[in-house]
Amino acid sequence: HTLNINNNKFLTTLDFNLRSVSNIREFSYTGSNVKVTFPYLQWANNITLRDVSSLSLPNVTTINSTLSFTNNSIASISVPKLSKIGGSLAIVANDKLSNASFPKLETIGGGFQIANNTKLDSILGFPLVKSVGGAINIVGGFDNATVPSLEIVQGGVSIESDSELFNCSSWNDLQKEGAIRGDSYQCKAASVST
Numbered sequence: 001h002t003l004n005i006n007n008n009k010f011l012t013t014l015d016f017n018l019r020s021v022s023n024i025r026e027f028s029y030t031g032s033n034v035k036v037t038f039p040y041l042q043w044a045n046n047i048t049l050r051d052v053s054s055l056s057l058p059n060v061t062t063i064n065s066t067l068s069f070t071n072n073s074i075a076s077i078s079v080p081k082l083s084k085i086g087g088s089l090a091i092v093a094n095d096k097l098s099n100a101s102f103p104k105l106e107t108i109g110g111g112f113q114i115a116n117n118t119k120l121d122s123i124l125g126f127p128l129v130k131s132v133g134g135a136i137n138i139v140g141g142f143d144n145a146t147v148p149s150l151e152i153v154q155g156g157v158s159i160e161s162d163s164e165l166f167n168c169s170s171w172n173d174l175q176k177e178g179a180i181r182g183d184s185y186q187c188k189a190a191s192v193s194t
Contacts, residue, residue, distance in 0.1 A: 046087075063087070066110070069094055077101065085109060088134060092116060101125040108132045111155065115139040135182055146170050156182030161189045 035054040043062040049055065052072045057079050065087035069077060076099040077091065088110035091100055097117045102125055111134030114123055123138060123145035135155030138145050141162040148170075157180050159171055168187035175185045 057082070066090070068092075069097075072097070075099070080104065083107070088112070090114075095119070099125065102129075104128060106130050106149075108134075110134040111137070113137045114145075142166060150174060151179055153180045153182065156180065156184035157187070158184065159187040164190045166190075 034052050036049070036052050037056040038060070039056065039058060041057060041060050043060065043064065045064045046066045047063060048066065048068045048070070050071050052069075052074055055072075055074055055077065059081055060079055061081050061083055063082065063085045066089075067082075067085050068088070068090040070090065070092045072094045073096050074094055075096050077094075077097065078099070078101040080101070081104055082102055083104045084107045085105065086109040089108050090111075090113045091097070092113060093116045095118050098119045098121070100114070100117075100120065100123065105126060106128050108129060108131070112129075112132045113136075114120070115137060117140055120140060121143050123142050126147045128149050129147050130149050130151045132150070132153045132155070136153055136157045136159070138158070139160045143161075143163045143165040145159060145161070145166070153174070157171065157175070159168065166189035168189065171187045174180055175187075
């Protein structure tokens with residue numbers, strides 16, 4: 001079953017009592033302050049969220065395929081029990097996002113992308129991620145971006161920060177240790193002008 005809610009410009013709150021769902025496609029072109037709550041949801045195949053201002057996924061432990069947050073006005077993403085994403089994780093162009101917390105996430109089966117979230121200064125919410133099955137692409141104005149438990153990346157890695165405070169040392173260490181298996185590696189921060 002697919003849950004897909006579009007073109008409801010006066011909609012403000014969505015509260016679902018589902019325990020599992022195959023696909024949560026998106027909440028597009030709804031009201032500007034849509035609050036979405038899945039208090040009992042434990043697993044889903046795909047979740048793609050757009051145009052959401054608030055989200056609660058307190059009990060999700062597994063996403064079989066893709067989890068994507070794109071063009072939301074959400075300030076914080078917290079998925080406290082999620083331990084596995086079978087496919088990709090994308091957090092892209094969420095202009096109010098200042099916090100992304102995935103404290104129990106260990107495995108991302110596909111790509112891992114965090115890009116153009118203008119208020120996300122630190123990317124530290126992935127303390128237990130050990131493996132990424134695809135490429136890692138992190139782009140933005142962040143001062144810090146570390147994944148301290150990371151042991152293997154099957155794809156390439158591209159890290160690009162506009163901040164002069166960002167340091168590539170942890171990523172350079174992963175590259176030297178052979179943890180990055182893909183063909184490409186790039187990490188760069190803004191140049192400090194003298």
